[in-house]
Amino acid sequence: MSNSSFSRRDFVHGAIASATLALAEPAVYGKMKLPTPASSPVIITTWEPNIPANRVAAALLERGGRALDAIEQGVRLTEADPNDTSVGYGGLPDREGIVTLDASVMDEFGNVGSVAALEGIMHPVSVARRVMEKTPHVMLVGKGALDFALANGFKRENLLTPNAKAEWSKWKKQQKPLVLPHVSKDNHDTIGMLALDKNGNLSGACSTSGWAFKLHGRVGDSPIIGAGLYVDNEVGAVTSSGLGEIVIKSVGSFLVTELMRSGKTPQQACELAIERIAKKNTHYKELQVGFVALGKNGDIGAFSLTKDFTVALYRNGEHTTFKAEYYAKS
Ligand code: GLY
Numbered sequence: 386m387s388n389s390s391f392s393r394r395d396f397v398h399g400a401i402a403s404a405t406l407a408l409a410e411p412a413v414y415g416k417m418k419l420p421t422p423a424s425s426p427v428i429i430t431t432w433e434p435n436i437p438a439n440r441v442a443a444a445l446l447e448r449g450g451r452a453l454d455a456i457e458q459g460v461r462l463t464e465a466d467p468n469d470t471s472v473g474y475g476g477l478p479d480r481e482g483i484v485t486l487d488a489s490v491m492d493e494f495g496n497v498g499s500v501a502a503l504e505g506i507m508h509p510v511s512v513a514r515r516v517m518e519k520t521p522h523v524m525l526v527g528k529g530a531l532d533f534a535l536a537n538g539f540k541r542e543n544l545l546t547p548n549a550k551a552e553w554s555k556w557k558k559q560q561k562p563l564v565l566p567h568v569s570k571d572n573h574d575t576i577g578m579l580a581l582d583k584n585g586n587l588s589g590a591c592s593t594s595g596w597a598f599k600l601h602g603r604v605g606d607s608p609i610i611g612a613g614l615y616v617d618n619e620v621g622a623v624t625s626s627g628l629g630e631i632v633i634k635s636v637g638s639f640l641v642t643e644l645m646r647s648g649k650t651p652q653q654a655c656e657l658a659i660e661r662i663a664k665k666n667t668h669y670k671e672l673q674v675g676f677v678a679l680g681k682n683g684d685i686g687a688f689s690l691t692k693d694f695t696v697a698l699y700r701n702g703e704h705t706t707f708k709a710e711y712y713a714k715s
Pocket residue numbers: 574575593594595596604605606607625626627628629630
């Protein structure tokens with residue numbers, strides 16, 4: 386889990402101070418009631434410990450910045466956190482003891498960039514943006530992604546922290562077979578961040594070190610556009626966390642976006658996509674997948690397969706966190 390220095394006591398959990406907001410017809414997010422629509426900017430990010438990343442992004446948006454810049458800067462904060470064991474520097478390595486990173490970005494014009502199985506570069510989100518802006522391609526992987534990053538001024542660094550190395554050594558001694566990861570609030574994964582800026586434009590990014598002790602070369606959902614991330618500036622933006630293999634199989638973020646296009650609210654769209662995933666995976670109670678969604682009007686959604694998926698939200702000038710409602714109740 387992340388041991389970031391910020392205090393979780395600072396957070397406002399559960400009920401948001403909606404009384405201080407000018408209420409329109411309230412929308413229900415799990416047990417919370419929030420006004421809708423919200424005034425921009427809005428940021429919604431997977432996992433409560435990513436509040437500091439939201440703060441960075443919100444400061445930029447409040448100054449009138451572009452959503453794409455905000456999500457890149459926000460995600461970079463988490464990527465550089467050595468105590469976050471599932472993203473960037475400090476991420477747990479694969480079974481060979483190598484930290485490999487996946488990331489993607491998508492902007493309001495539908496431009497996309499991603500990198501997968503990238504080694505030795507602390508900010509894959511920025512490499513993904515560079516792929517988007519400086520190449521005719523959308524995705525670079527492995528050594529090609531590393532060569533591209535180095536040629537574009539990124540510095541090669543050792544991303545395996547002593548803590549991550551110790552965890553890997555412990556895992557290696559146990560000689561465990563590859564088991565499904567347990568993803569929860571104490572062992573979260575991907576940062577997926579979506580933002581709506583003051584101009585009403587959407588962008589999103591996600592970044593992860595993926596499944597701890599995975600097979601070397603494994604790629605999850607985060608760099609796969611439509612799976613771990615999708616942005617349609619006419620409709621909304623979606624990102625995911627949890628077991629990437631399942632999200633890829635359901636093309637999850639695109640699915641949620643298309644449900645919104647067909648008239649579902651972001652919350653309804655997240656719920657329908659999770660329901661579909663549950664129906665296609667008989668052992669869904671042992672798994673975790675969570676989606677967050679941000680509508681063009683600032684409306685939000687969040688829902689997960691199993692409990693403990695948390696969300697960091699910036700909306701109507703306030704930073705909050707909440708626990709998403711989930712499918713597997715019994
Ligand atoms: N959702 C992150 C991964 O599966 O790699």
